[in-house]
Amino acid sequence: MAIFAGMHVVLTLPGIAAFILSMGMAVDANVIIFERLKEELKSGKTLRSAIDSGFKRAFVAILDSNVTTLLAAAVLFYFGTGPIKSFAVALSIGILTSMFTAITFTRWMLHNTASTGIKNSKLYGA
DSSP states (O other): OHHHHHTTOOOOHHHHHHHHHHHHHHHHHHHHHHHHHHHHHHTTOOHHHHHHHHHHHHHHHHHHHHHHHHHHHHHHHHHOOTHHHHHHHHHHHHHHHHHHIIIIIHHHHHHHHHHTTOOOGGGGTO
């Protein structure tokens, strides 16, 4: 929302729909990351190595889904008019933002949590 406000974007109904879709994609990315983290913890890895391995395994799936969605948004922008173009722009902004936060911010938060001494694997779902 801060990026939309900074760009002075007027949120129309297609823009709101794109924002909601972007939020869903962001949640999906975090679910994939945490599921891979749980798999790595269940295989017996330490917390730090499970975080790194989980992110490496999740990155491929997240990148694939986001690139596919960005390609669809590019096609909508190229062939669409009016509200379709605004949907494509809002979707692209949301997807790029959610991918950035899923890859950088979530990893940073997990590493900070792991460095605080909270190493109980049950807290991470394993």
